Amino acid sequence: MKAFQIGQQNGIEALAATSRPDPVAGPGQAIVAPRLISLNNRDVQIIRGSYGARKPDERIPVSEGVGEVLSVGEGVTQVKPGDRVISGHFVNWAGGDFGYHAFGHDIGVTHDGWLAEKVAIPAASLIRVPDAIGDEDAAALAAAGLTAWNALVEVGKVKAGDLVLCLGTGGVAIFALQIAKANGARVAITSSSDEKLELARQLGADITINYRTHADWAAELMAQTGNAGADIVIETGGQGTLSQSIAAAAVNGRVIIIGVTAGQSMALPNYGTIIGKNLTLKGIANGSRAMLVALVRAVETNGIKTVVNKVFPFDQAPEAYAYLAAAGHVGKVMIQL
Incomplete structure (x- = not known):
């Protein structure tokens, strides 16, 4: 073969x-x-x-x-x-x-x-x-979709009215956007491309931020949410974006750490914010077969494409x-x- x-x-x-x-x-x-x-x-x-x-x-x-x-x-x-x-x-x-x-x-x-x-x-x-x-x-579904499902549903406990922040427009982020919308949540998404952000809006994104135009995208998210922040952050960037993800999180927010791509800096100048906001930081690795079965059922029921x-x-x-x-x-x- x-x-x-x-x-x-x-x-x-x-x-x-x-x-x-x-x-x-x-x-x-x-x-x-x-x-x-x-x-x-x-x-x-x-x-x-x-x-x-x-x-x-x-x-x-x-x-x-x-x-x-x-x-x-x-x-x-x-x-x-x-x-x-x-x-x-x-x-x-x-x-x-x-x-x-x-x-x-x-x-x-x-x-x-x-x-x-x-x-x-x-x-x-x-x-x-x-x-x-x-x-x-x-x-x-078995990798990108399942990772997004684990982050949002199993760990993030997403519910209607939550604000979910997705970093970038890769496979996990786009699945997270769609799963969040199917659960009645609002979605913010970042990208370096206005064209990609337009596609995200067509998929239902409520807030879009170009991180080249707004290098401090966490501050921009806070400005657009009345300083409320995101209840769930799908952290697909890695160590280089984690500090801003923490800054963008709401009080009692959940930062689900998936990515390992954006730089390798371990410095977190806002380390105290983790305590001050009572944040949960949780690393995940894909998901189980049982989670995948639940995702397949959700995709079929909601017509997620x-x-x-x-x-x-x-x-x-x-x-x-x-x-x-x-x-x-x-x-x-x-x-x-």
Whole structure:
């Protein structure tokens, strides 16, 4: 079968086309033929060698997609050939509280991922996709969508009337915007591009802030909210934006820390604000299978549509990576087989 491997992890150019034997379903496994694959920022970090420890050069990357079950191994009753399925990338986290066990089987990291014509996945982690949810709307649910769901619903306890602040217009931020609106919340969103902010407004954003025009975007948010701030901050920027996220938070606000991309400064000049506002700062890592089941149900019920920026053919996977890395997109970048 055709596949891509991460190679020496020294940049986008390391991603290499390869050929592998077709996988065979072992006990408890299903063989899935990906139909549409969704890229995430961590996929770029992996290929650049900046996502944890070095991975084997032959690792097949990418943590999420939607595909069709081709065959199943001994003992599999959860799915059958012909089922359209997705899977969370933390295979071992079925439900309950997060634990380090989640990292033991991480699709696209510890085990081969979706960037191949066929992939072997533990059947217990697979979730059937309802007919009402199309491939484009399903492909990005297991990573970007699930992370946004965990941040907003499981940790943030979003409710009608809350103000949710999303940083940027990447996959997690756009899903967070849509999930927040489905829950009756208001949404503020930041970007360096007025064009991207216009698209966010079309999706329902109530407050938009260009952080190039307003470098102190936290102060601008406070000005636009009568100094109330955001009840929930979806912190996808990283250490370089955390200080402003704290400044932008409301009293008793929740800052959900996801991102690791915007700088590495550990300095928090407003450290005392965490106490003064009685803030909750919570780091999260994706979510469990049980959360993904709830998200799929919410997407089906509310008709939430994945915002897809561009779809590349499978043979142009390196170009898809480069396009995502350029950060000019709004929503998701995908690869089609």
